């Protein structure tokens with residue numbers, strides 16, 4: 001285990017970010033485990049450290065800027081951009097469509113890294129890559145705190161992550177926890193969760 005991964009495992013533990021139960025992920029899949037990165041990043045000191053570690057992994061791609069999908073990518077993307085010393089911008093959903101709004105611009109050929117908290121299906125990240133390409137920028141890599149995609153993200157650029165978690169996910173109609181009679185909880189939807 002590398003020092004970075006050991007440090008992240010310790011931070012996940014101390015922050016209580018790794019939760020067990022029966023969850024409905026934003027991807028629509030169900031899972032017995034969920035990483036609440038908001039808890040990991042609740043401490044600005046931890047968030048800064050996570051950003052520094054991701055920046056070290058992304059620096060070899062020589063990024064000109066960081067682009068993150070809101071909401072999940074905002075804090076980690078900003079901390080990573082701060083550590084890299086490059087601008088930070090974000091995309092956001094307008095209805096179903098992922099868009100670059102608020103007057104943000106990307107230059108033609110600009111080397112963009114897309115930074116997310118957790119990669120599960122990778123949908124928001126793929127859409128953010130597409131937004132950057134449509135603006136003439138050049139996505140060069142994806143960075144994430146946690147890769148739980150099982151390698152099925154389908155990105156056209158390399159993915160670097162601080163750690164890989166092999167947590168099971170199920171389509172709702174094939175979820176053993178549902179079959180056992182439990183209802184999936186949407187993380188963050190209950191006070192104190």
Ligand SMILES: [Zn+2]
Pocket residue numbers: 022030031172175176177178179183184
């Ligand atoms: Zn379920």
